[in-house]
Amino acid sequence: MTQEKELSSVTKWSIRMADGSSEALAPEAGLPCRAWIALKSMIFGLVLEVSNFFKKAWHLGHNEPRKVIHCLKVGMALTVVSLFYYTRPLYEGVGGNAMWAIMTVVVVFENTVGATICKSLNRICGTFLAGSLAIGIHWIASQSGDKFEPFITGISVFLLASAATFSRFIPSVKARFDYGAMIFILTFSLVTVSGYRVDRLMELANNRVYTITIGTALCTMITTFICPIWAGEELYMLITRNMDKLAYSLDGCVGEYFNGSGTSADGDKESDKKLLGYKCVLTSKATEEVMANFARWEPAHGRFNFRHPWKQYLKIGASMRACAYCIDALDCCVNSENEVPELIKKHMSNISLKVSSESSRVIKELARTMKTMKKSSTIDFLVGDMNSAILELQEDLKSLPNSFINLQPLQEAECPEKKNIGAVALMDIIPLVTLASLLIEIAARIEGMVDAVEELAELSEYKSVADEKKQHQPISKTSDEHKEEV
């Protein structure tokens, strides 16, 4: 018996393979040992994951300290609102309903001022409207006797909740009053249904509006006066930053193509990342819309009025995206495998680089116009330069066939077996022709950007640099200084 046991404990496991041979497996480790290894690897994996998570969080906080400040602001607001509970006199005044103030702070406090104000107003209006309506319906129900009361309340809850939910699907309501509609349903249901039990209905509704007002006022004050993050300014920064990225990408793509892609050994990844900056423009639509939606709730701040034309920024964003689509196509054509003969590439190099640099100069000037918020005095010249560069490009394209003829003997000398060199040459220059025609299209779309920015300048009454000069005329020296600063 013992021998058998010993034998089985050292049995070698083997697997019979498909071809008839068998393969021996190494004897496995004991159960406790395996469990220990599994546990160790699990704990190790968990620790690794958690440490990775905290590393990411640390990077996030390090890169965007404003987010950390926002978190501290939320903590502060909640602690302040807790005072309602801790301080006896306040407690007597507001009573157990202070809960609503806490809830309001948690729900309403958002990252940007605009979002907080939007939610606050929505919450107050929704609560007030629903409260009044619920009291009215409660009165009607109470007049109609005990039997009908539950039916009237039930049906009114059903109808109004359905209608309010439906209104949240309508785009114009959704954009501005989505949260208000939800609060309307919530308050209406709560007050109507409580009305059946709680006798002090008016007091309930009153208290709710009162505490919510305290909560929203606190949130609005903290978010506005302590390190405020304005949705409008975020939108403005996003658009100008994206414009710079667009200019850099355009310049970089064409430059990389003509000056050789393997130029930069050091910082290659960094420059590659910068070249792909246009992709930020492609994906920023949703953010822009959210920001523009919140920005319109914000009071005047910094250089922006209350009725600043935020919607125009969306138009500028759309025109930038149209441009970015073309740059995406350009980027591919630049990275295509078809190699253009060096001679022809050189022939077109100067003018293509000129077009791209003129185009990106226009974009940079637009970004500068937006940054300084002054009408540009040079934009017309720059657009003119861009267009004349485009004309030159077209002229150069026209002269290309002549270059073929010049090239033919040259290339034939190199490779005498080729008969129809001209044909090969046209095939070879296709990427170049595509690049040129995409550059022309990009220039057309940049003019769309110029129009959009000029419309913004009109709408928000940017001063022109010339106007500024006139104002400063008597003190000519400072005016000059000012100009240099700009």
Place this chain on the structure above:
Amino acid sequence: MTQEKELSSVTKWSIRMADGSSEALAPEAGLPCRAWIALKSMIFGLVLEVSNFFKKAWHLGHNEPRKVIHCLKVGMALTVVSLFYYTRPLYEGVGGNAMWAIMTVVVVFENTVGATICKSLNRICGTFLAGSLAIGIHWIASQSGDKFEPFITGISVFLLASAATFSRFIPSVKARFDYGAMIFILTFSLVTVSGYRVDRLMELANNRVYTITIGTALCTMITTFICPIWAGEELYMLITRNMDKLAYSLDGCVGEYFNGSGTSADGDKESDKKLLGYKCVLTSKATEEVMANFARWEPAHGRFNFRHPWKQYLKIGASMRACAYCIDALDCCVNSENEVPELIKKHMSNISLKVSSESSRVIKELARTMKTMKKSSTIDFLVGDMNSAILELQEDLKSLPNSFINLQPLQEAECPEKKNIGAVALMDIIPLVTLASLLIEIAARIEGMVDAVEELAELSEYKSVADEKKQHQPISKTSDEHKEEV
């Protein structure tokens, strides 16, 4: 006095113009009359706006009846939850906390099943976690004496609220647990702060978890069993619909260019709208991401398993967008003002149309693969056809210079004053060359789509049509019928 008064009442007002002349104004109507007109126009405007709003709402409801059904579902859920108040026995059980059930229904009930389940689980987990933590901290605080208690609770609220708010900025948390983090802050603050006053803390926390569970269970049941809208299916439909749109746009753009844009007098707007279908692909990124996020919470439904690879749909969407960028550039090049000579256009017409139709056939086949959820047996052939069409296109481009030479005498006969016809011709065919090279690029990007869809087929284990055949082999007739159906 009376004369003076009469005089003043008929005084003619006049304005002195800039050039010194003055212009008389017509006597204005009386105040009541003006007020009446203003009031009338205001009421009229209001009525018009309101009726427009309702018209829009009606259209929305008419076009998407499922949204109306969702609204009725919300109304129903709220009415059912109100029963907690109306029915005495239930009331005795849950008590005044039924309020939390109502609140849960309002907040948690979303359009799609996935969103409702996601919010429900977030709410339950957030509440439970925060509740346990709050009770623990309350116990510690109560052990440390009356003096320190408010400080400990206050500091813990501050720290945990800040930390939880920060976690909402971390992308991986935001995508899945944003709502849960908010509920965590809310519950923790409420329970901790109430703990100072309310003695029956455990009961409060217990009741809250209990009522929330009732509310979320009700929502989940109603949203899953009554006309469910699955986020996963919405995503799936969106992607397949967009694929069809992409195929139509590609085919249409090229077709419109070669077959003349002024062909369709009737239904022109309709077809224009269809041609611009690719724009839907450009703007659907945000929707896709939201849907994919919710879809992963959904149980198995219809043809989708629980662990269906929803993330792969995002990859497919991205590859479609890459394609759409190129179609956008193509659309512009098609609509450019540069006119290509008819002869050359005809020369390239057949092959370009062939490439575009082969390309769109590949896209349509991909859409069909996704619709039937079976591995396509023809996709490799179709991709081969597309690539050989591309090769033909490149051959034709190579032969173009020879066509120039053939054309030259022809065109010279027409306009003998032109010397360098060859040069003009190259300039003229630029849109055509661009179109061709964009078509080549689009074909390359379509291969990216093919890869993404094939990866999806692997991940979700689509059966191939051949496998199906094998299964049906004994009953050969039905297998054939089945094949035709597919």
